Amino acid sequence: MRLYVDSSKCSGCRACLVACSLNLFQENNPKKAALNLMPHFPAPGVYEMKVCTQCGDCAQACPTEAIKLNERGGYYVDVDECNLCEACVPECPESVMFVRAELANHAWKCDLCGDCVAVCGTSALWIGN
Amino acid sequence: MLNGYGGSILRVNLTTGKFTKEPTPANVARDFIGGRGFGIYFLTKEVPVGADPLGPENKLIISSGPLSGMLAVGGGKCDFTTKSPLTGGYASASLGGLFTAELKYAGIDSLILEGISPKPVYLFIDDNKIELRDAAPYWGKGTFEVEKEFKEKFGEEFQIAVIGPGGENGVSFAHINHDFGRQAGRGGVGTVMGAKKVKAIVLRGTKSVPVANVETYRKAGMALYKACKDAEGLKEWTRYGTTIVVSWCDEVGALPTRNFTAGSFEGGKTLYGPVMREQIVITDKGCFGCPCPCGKYSSMKRYKSFVEGPEYETIGLLGANIGISDIQDVAQANLLCDDLGIDTISAGGVIGWAMEAYEKGILTKADTDGLDLKWGNVQAVFALIEKIARKQGFGALLAEGVKKAAQKVGKGSEKFAIQVKGMEQSAYATHNATAMLLAYMTCDVGAHHNRSWAITYDLQVGRDKVVPEKVARVIWLQNFRPMFDVLGSCRLQWVELGIDRALYEPLLESITGIERTWEDLEAVGNRIWNLTRLYWARENEDFGRSWDMPASRFYEEPPKTGATAGQITKLEDVNRLLDMYYEQRGWDANGMPTPATIEKLNLDTFVN
Structure with missing residues (x-):
């Protein structure tokens, strides 16, 4: 299972980011969310959203093996084992592996909770195989 | 720590360059809650009686509310309160988009701009870092160019509110633009920002908002999203946004046509929502946290340009009201206003008045700098918008607003200046819609629709009926709907999707830790409404009943065409509406809150 996005349906509202940080x-705090929204305005006037595909490249790159699989099939960051080395960040092909030391003392990523899907009013997000 | 709040009031004294941060007073949060509640509180308390709207004593008070930036189906509303340079009374403009959330994440509930800067500046806020920076490179530029430059310079996370040349030049109805197409539009809030020499506010906040009970909050928030997503009207509403009502208004005679001489437009069909969606809309564009975004972002191929909108109000005022029937032309006029920094509603109002005066021969080409202001002349409209924003030639007259422009021109043109209290009427023709007419007459900022959108109620109970139930409905809406602006959230989820408003009660309680019912909230709304009324009286010696009178067109000149042809509200009914309204409000015959009402609402301390 993984999260999917159809950016053409995204309206840039960021409800997903709030729901994500809450979970x-x-x-x-939407700055602490695991989706990557990139608005392109005033031209061409499109929202581009990047989401985690659960490819596991971050887990492969993690020297402390802090990125693990959960029961949903999502990779999550074991906060006790992350040392903020940032090795995972450049490995992420979708730019959705986050390290911001000023905001959190561990890396974070999508753990496939699904709350973003629940709040998206335009059905831009969904979970599937 | 105040749960649900940013926690501080930031004052920026532009004269001295000094910043002052103080904790948000708990008693003000309790009594006025936030948003426009904070706005009128600080305006009444701190701006001296008789202050010049464009002088250093006036303040621009920018406030979020407890639902701003939260999981609250549209917590994207930011209130801009000031003494209006357009009306001389209370102004409160609501800005959608992402600004209010960012303000809160920076820990700010109200940002208060005071004094006047000696030179053009922009205010830079990055959490606790606050600076006034030189705006010389940006002064004179359009809003889109400046916002784009700031986004490129500081990054996508920064949110920007910017004025255009209209605000710099002192156009009475200048707006503040944000997120490439959202505005604090009405009453000249951008004029005040321009008078203070503030070109823009550039803002980022990265703080988490404290909440009383995070798990209860998360569940209450999710329940509201579920209600919106389950709502029957979600798909249709989101597809068209506010343009969904263009066809309805045209059919029932509420679409302002040729300066409100009629309510149906023969060219209206090409302005309807489905036509616009098919021809120009390229994406939905939501305000913060909105599951049903009314914002439509459009591409006009003919002009090779982009704009957010047009919304219903703009289609009404810059379309039918000035005789334009092509949606691309309306959208381009919208873009010019947004970029130049002037309110589309007031712009459409003054241009409509000028066109009628021109068609009647009151104005000629000698007055209009040679512009041929016949109905529907698109190129003349584009040129005039530019002239208004730059206060050039004939544009300088219109830049004063329709009331003052008509007073200067005279020759009977005052009779077709469609305004109340000096504010141009928004896009509902009210020849025979008595509840909506009363809503415009008594609105707290002038002829604006959104406090009490009562026109559907007119059709429900009989549009010409003048009965106490209608008056009660208008008052209830005026007390209730603006509470969304107090909470910092959007009302349209309740209005358009019909979600159960009781769902907001547990949400607000879990965020703030304070239990409030809608009954409690409406009581706060009633108190705020009365306080704004007292503010008008405080600032204007002759304020009273005559200020509530609508444009005489609505009781003297029945439309000749369209769905409301031959229909009119009698003057005696206009007066009956006011009599009933004042009585139900606890106001005297001149429309002032009685001593008993002031005492009952515990507003004594604000009167003296």
């Missing part, structure tokens, strides 16, 4: 961090 991942139990905090209301």
Whole structure:
């Protein structure tokens, strides 16, 4: 299972980012979300959204083996084992592996919780095989 | 720590360059909650009586609310309150988009701009880093170019609110533009920002918002999203946004046509929502957290340009009201106004008035700098928008707003200046829609629709009926709907999708830790409504009943064409509406809150 996005349906509202931070961090802070929204305005006027495909490249690259599989089939960051080395960040083909030391003392990524899908009003996001 | 709030009030004294941050007072949060509640509180308390709207004593108060930036189906509303240079009274403009959330994440509930900068500046806020920076390279430029430059310079995470040449030049109805097409539009809030020499606010916040009970909050938020997603009207509403009502308004005679001489437009069909969606819309564009985005982003092939919109109001005022029937032309006029920094509604209002005066021979080419202002002359409209924003020639007259322009021109043109309290009427023709007419007459900022959108109620109970139930409906809407602006959230999920508003109660409680019912919230709304009324009276010696009168067109000149042909509201009914309204509000015959009402609402301390 993995998350999918159809960027052409995204309206850039960021409900997904808030829902994500609430689930991942139990905090209301879209800067701490695991989806990557890139608006392109005023031209050509499109939203581009990147999401985790659960490819596992981050886990492969992690020297402390802090990125593990959960029961949903999603890779998650074991916060106790992450040392903020950032080795995972450049390995991510979708730019959705996040390390921002000023915001959190561990890396974060999509763990396939599905809350972003639940709040997306335009059905731009879904989970499938 | 105040749960649900950024936690601080930031004052920027532009005269001295000094910043002051203080904790958000808990009693103000309790009594006024946030958003426009904070706006009128600070305006009344801090701006001295008789302050010049464009002088250093006036303040621009920019506020988020407890639902801003939260999981709250549209927590994207930011309130801009000031003393209006257009009306001389209270102005409160609501900005959608992403700005209000960013303000809160920077820990700010109200950002208060005070004084006047000696030179053009922009305000840069990156969490706790606050600076006034030189805006000389940006002064004079259009809003889109400046926002794009700031996005490229500082990054996508920064949110930007920027004025255009209209605000710099003192056009009375200048707006503030954000996110390439969202505006704090009405009442001249951009004019005040321009008078303060602030070109833009560039803002980023990375803080988490404290909440009372995070798990209850998450569940309450998710329940609201589920309600919106399950709503029957979600798909249709999201496809067309506010343009969904163009056809309805045209059919029932509410679409302002040729300066409100009629309510149906023979060229209306090519402005309808489905035509626009098919011809120019390229994506939906949502405000913060909105599951049903009304924002439509459009590409006009003929002009090789892009714009957010046009929304219904702009289609009404810059379309039918000035005789334009091509959606690309309307959208291009919208773009010019957005980029030059002037409100599309007021612009459409003054241009409509000028065109009628021209068609009647009151104005000639000698007055209009040679522009042929016949109905529907698209190129003349484009030229005039530019002239207004730059206050050039004939444009300088229109830049004062329709009331003052008509007073200067005279010759009977005052009778067709379609405004209340100096604010141009938004896009509902009210020849025979008495609840909506009353809503415009009594709206707290002038002739604006969104406090009490009562026109559907007119059709429901009989549009010409003048009955206490209609008045009560208008008052209830005026107390209730603006509470969304207080909470920092959008009302359209309730209005358009019909979601159960009770769902907001547990959400607000889990965020703030304070239990409030809608009954409680409406009581706050009523108190705020009365306080804004007192503010008008405080600032204008002769304020009273005559200020609530609509344009005489709505009781003297029945439309000759369209769905409302031959229909009119009698003057005696206009007065009956006011009598009933004042009585139900607890106001005297001159429209002032009585001492008993002031005491009951605990507003004594704001009066003296």
